[in-house]
Amino acid sequence: MFFLEIVLIRLHPRQVDVESPTDSWVYFVVTCIYPFASLMGYRTLNSSRAVNSRRVPSLGGYGENCVYSPPYFRLLIILLIACVAGIAFGGIHCLGWNFSQGHAEQILWRAASLAIISAPVLILPFWAYEIKTDNFAPRLADVVPIVSIVIYSIARVILIVLIFMSFRSPPPGTYDTVAWTNPIPHF
Amino acid sequence: MGGFMLYVDGKRRATLRPDELLLFILHELVEMPVIVEADIEDRSKGDRLSKTIAILQLAWFVLQLVARYVQDLPVTLLEVDTLALVALAGIAYCFWWKKPKDVGRPYAVYWKTTASPPRQLAYEYVVNVLS
Numbered sequence: 001m002f003f004l005e006i007v008l009i010r011l012h013p014r015q016v017d018v019e020s021p022t023d024s025w026v027y028f029v030v031t032c033i034y035p036f037a038s039l040m041g042y043r044t045l046n047s048s049r050a051v052n053s054r055r056v057p058s059l060g061g062y063g064e065n066c067v068y069s070p071p072y073f074r075l076l077i078i079l080l081i082a083c084v085a086g087i088a089f090g091g092i093h094c095l096g097w098n099f100s101q102g103h104a105e106q107i108l109w110r111a112a113s114l115a116i117i118s119a120p121v122l123i124l125p126f127w128a129y130e131i132k133t134d135n136f137a138p139r140l141a142d143v144v145p146i147v148s149i150v151i152y153s154i155a156r157v158i159l160i161v162l163i164f165m166s167f168r169s170p171p172p173g174t175y176d177t178v179a180w181t182n183p184i185p186h187f
Numbered sequence: 188m189g190g191f192m193l194y195v196d197g198k199r200r201a202t203l204r205p206d207e208l209l210l211f212i213l214h215e216l217v218e219m220p221v222i223v224e225a226d227i228e229d230r231s232k233g234d235r236l237s238k239t240i241a242i243l244q245l246a247w248f249v250l251q252l253v254a255r256y257v258q259d260l261p262v263t264l265l266e267v268d269t270l271a272l273v274a275l276a277g278i279a280y281c282f283w284w285k286k287p288k289d290v291g292r293p294y295a296v297y298w299k300t301t302a303s304p305p306r307q308l309a310y311e312y313v314v315n316v317l318s
Binding site: 081085088089092093095096099101109159160162163166167170171172173174176178179180 | 251254255258260261262263264265267268270271274275278282
């Protein structure tokens with residue numbers, strides 16, 4: 001996301017009347033990834049609609065200059081929260097470690113769960129170092145977190161596909177309800 | 188959140204960033220806003236009920252999952268995935284617990300007419316690719 005941010009900022013310096021090449025594929029790509037860049041909280045990127053309606057950007061801007069705490073401190077906290085959440089996400093998927101499904105499916109589930117745990121573990125030190133040294137220039141070491149993001153995304157898709165594949169043969173008793181929940185009213 | 192809206196000569200300019208607001212206050216270009224916590228909570232619209240319902244549903248799901256595990260009923264992969272999403276929702280709820288919901292109006296900050304108004308504010312910049 002740092003890389004995308006660098007691309008965004010280089011393409012569009014913060015000026016109001018910059019002509020943008022609407023016919024180029026870069027235009028399309030930037031428009032697609034724009035929400036994710038501000039979702040990650042690294043930069044406030046104002047859409048013209050938000051400016052016209054005089055709204056506060058709901059996301060982003062945590063790295064902006066502020067007197068109360070240095071930007072790198074807030075960016076580190078965001079990075080830490082995101083990585084811990086990712087590790088917890090993968091850890092809970094490891095609860096499906098021994099679920100009865102096909103052998104290949106089981107191996108895939110385990111590999112994808114471990115990939116989701118390990119990707120934030122790899123991202124955290126690299127980007128924490130970049131934030132701490134305040135040096136976001138592209139380097140060769142950036143390959144590690146970017147590849148981690150790609151692996152994380154692929155692992156997530158694999159997990160979703162495996163969930164839908166498990167519907168082919170659900171274990172007997174899947175539709176049995178817990179005994180004591182019946183008398184209690186619930187949604 | 189509505190933020191702090193700067194008004195110059197009765198017309199609204201843009202929402203201020205924290206550093207901009209502080210700079211204007213230090214140079215005595217705007218008045219210091221006096222806001223207590225109750226004022227901020229008053230802006231929130233009926234959020235407590237919806238938050239309680241959502242948390243009851245999450246707790247009900249987790250409770251049922253634990254009960255299924257205890258009673259040796261099969262647990263599906265979809266439920267494991269949902270449990271992971273519940274954990275993420277729990278983290279998000281912790282951080283947004285005190286955020287007022289659906290604030291429509293910003294807090295108005297008026298420019299003192301003696302000084303010349305700022306040329307451009309941070310939130311007036313536009314990412315041109317989306318215009």
